[in-house]
Amino acid sequence: MGTAASRYDSSLIHINSSVGLNACSPMKTYGLATSLDFDTWFILSEITQQIRHYNHYGYRLTSPASTIGAGHRWGKWTPFINYGIFTMHYDNPSVAPAPNDYKRSSLTLRYDVDSGSDVKMQLDRNCDSTNNSFGNTSVFRLSYDRVFQAEF
16 A cells, blocks of 8 residues: 655745845746555655746746656665756846756665664756856765754
């Protein structure tokens, strides 16, 4: 027996700053996330779309992104693989002549220390597939997570 859940979010964000991100450049964000849990197997996915209008400067930025991942629980161990894509498109070629496109693959291994804490190792491979921004990178993360419960 499994479970499924979906979530849709939408927001309008205004940021006040001295760098031009203010009420003249509102950002709209839309997202849809789905998770499927089949006892030991699970699948997570998310699709988002961000749109920011730089009205004062006369251009618009769109940033679609998506991710999908799957994992399996073996007792206290949970390996998880994930793949994601992020793109930035400007509608004015003088701002950025080519879109920025990133792809990320990750491999995660989590160990549940007890019911409220875990240790997680994650290796990310970020690929700049347009070769016009930050280049390719690999990142290794090691973290300890602890859930704190407040009693009221």
